[in-house]
Amino acid sequence: MSELRIDPEACVGHGRCFDIAPDLFADDEEGFGTVTVPRPEVRQLADARLAARSCPEQAVLLTEGKPDDSVRHSATHPVR
Numbered sequence: 001m002s003e004l005r006i007d008p009e010a011c012v013g014h015g016r017c018f019d020i021a022p023d024l025f026a027d028d029e030e031g032f033g034t035v036t037v038p039r040p041e042v043r044q045l046a047d048a049r050l051a052a053r054s055c056p057e058q059a060v061l062l063t064e065g066k067p068d069d070s071v072r073h074s075a076t077h078p079v080r
């Protein structure tokens with residue numbers, strides 16, 4: 001299983017994440033990004049990766065796991 005989250009200490013509210021992937025992110029009342037799908041499905045991973053790469057603050061953190069949910073096989077984004 002994959003995990004998607006935003007580092008609240010790093011997010012400054014550019015809004016790219018929810019512009020790029022509105023099915024996975026939203027903005028809170030102060031304009032900071034929030035994750036709406038913390039366990040993205042495989043079909044959502046391309047958008048999640050793009051959002052992670054596009055965040056100027058590298059605040060979008062995506063941990064991709066294999067279907068067997070093994071932590072040993074996970075990898076964490078962002079990737080530049």
Ligand code: SF4
Nearest residue numbers: 011014015017033055
């Ligand atoms: S793109 Fe990055 S800095 Fe901007 S709202 Fe999303 S997580 Fe925050």
